[in-house]
Amino acid sequence: MQWDIFCRVIDNHGDLGVCWRLASQLAAPGERARLWIDDATALHWMAPAGCDGVSVIDWLDPAVVRKAVAAPPPDVLIEAFGCDPAPELIARFAEPLAAGAPARAWINLEYLSAEPYVERLHGLPSPIFKGPGAGLAKRFFYPGFTPATGGLLREPGLLERQAHFDRAQWLAAHEIPWQDGERLVSLFCYEPPELAQLLEQLAAGAEPTRLLVTSGRAAHAVGAFFANPKQPAGRSPQGFGALSISYLPYLTQPDFDHLLWTCDLNFVRGEDSLVRALWAGAPLVWQIYPQDDDAHHVKLGAWLDWLGAPPSLRQFHHAWNGFGDAPLPALETGGPWRETVRAAREKLCLQEDLVTQLRHLVAGKS
Structure with missing residues (x-):
């Protein structure tokens, strides 16, 4: 089958991250996937080796669009996150089928949420009444955390690979000066309002902590903390007190997974990294x-409800996301926080993954 996935980069590369994982998993059995993207720059570090069976197409290039219009339409068109593919491409997709040819499928891949409406809307058709796609119908596909949703992206053998992962070897390969007994915490964030409070808490802790800061907005936010002229003398961007800080380069998707597998606690943002952190189990x-x-307040609350977050984890999320003015509770790397995520991962593993469910929907099996 030929799968065409359309994606617009809004910001932060999360949409592209989801779509690249999706395209790679669809192509793994030997099928073909084309990722139509308006800005593929992040793939230079996210997936520098590419993927067999996946081609990347710049849909802002008129010559490329004209060539695509002249080619046979895909078997499946996936419109990721309401990105509105070019009208001429929709018109090509909507052309009448040859006699006996299987029907084409148009999928509207939505954002991830644990809110109740996801279960109600997942899989429903959305008829098109105007424009080049008039007469066709999209099918809503909602990723989610329950069996009544489309599930989460999970490639075959993921947990088995994690079980054989050597974190000491990974740290050495990335020249991270970690020592036994030092707690490892990853930081992938926007500009959280309580970042300063987190750094102060880690520095004042009884347990030594090494914070692994990802490139981009997380590194800029940490840099802004140390650039504040009100900082006490003697503090360094490499750490202070019980806190040591290492700054990472941009990571490929597999290496980002390895970072999450390495750490005792993971701070993540957006959609793709949340899912990968759940699979990591920390x-x-x-x-x-x-x-x-x-x-986003309602969306976060619904996810915490599904997770069964204990009070301290729920309070930490509220403070970290700027809900109210309560201080950050103490961090936990074991106990209820770990047990909660491990139990959630076990539930998710009992459900079919997103690609399997997507194939079922396209084939008319659900």
């Missing part, structure tokens, strides 16, 4: 993408 704190109307 305690995690999620910074949800903020929305102007505070709709």
